[in-house]
Amino acid sequence: MSLVEIARYQDVYEADLAAAFLSSHDIEVSVTERFQTTVDPLMQRALGIRLMGRADQMEQARDLLARAGAGEFATDEGDDLDRADPASRTASRGLALVVAATAGGFAGTSLPRRLSGLQWVGLALIAAILLLSGVAWLWASVNGAMG
Secondary structure, eight states, X not given: OOEEEEEEESSHHHHHHHHHHHHHTTOOEEEOSHHHHHHXXXXXXXXXXXXXXXXXXXXXXXXXXXXXXXXXXXXXXXXXXXXXXXXXXXXXXXXXXXXXXXXXXXXXXXXXXXXXXXXXXXXXXXXXXXXXXXXXHHHHHHHHHHX
């Protein structure tokens, strides 16, 4: 049985969704390059993620993917999530800005690395704020107990 490339994706999750979709339509496919691209995410863009399937099912699989991309299988159900209220949306944006300012960017999406100077300054500011808050709380509790 000869395998042929049915589609190529830039993201392993998109490839997995396409594979599950085709599998639900009784088309056997496999997602290749999964190990290389999950170990080193930069390889997803370099290699691409190939969806491989049997040669005799290639046309049917490509047709199904094209129809799904055009929205033929979409439903009018809408989103399951409620819209966030403005206060929580503002709090989320504020938290994102604090993380970006103190950590020098969103380091959670990067590979582990040493902290930059800006990140050390952010950590020092956070530590100073926590220390001063603790001192102020202690001062208030001692003065409140004596007075």
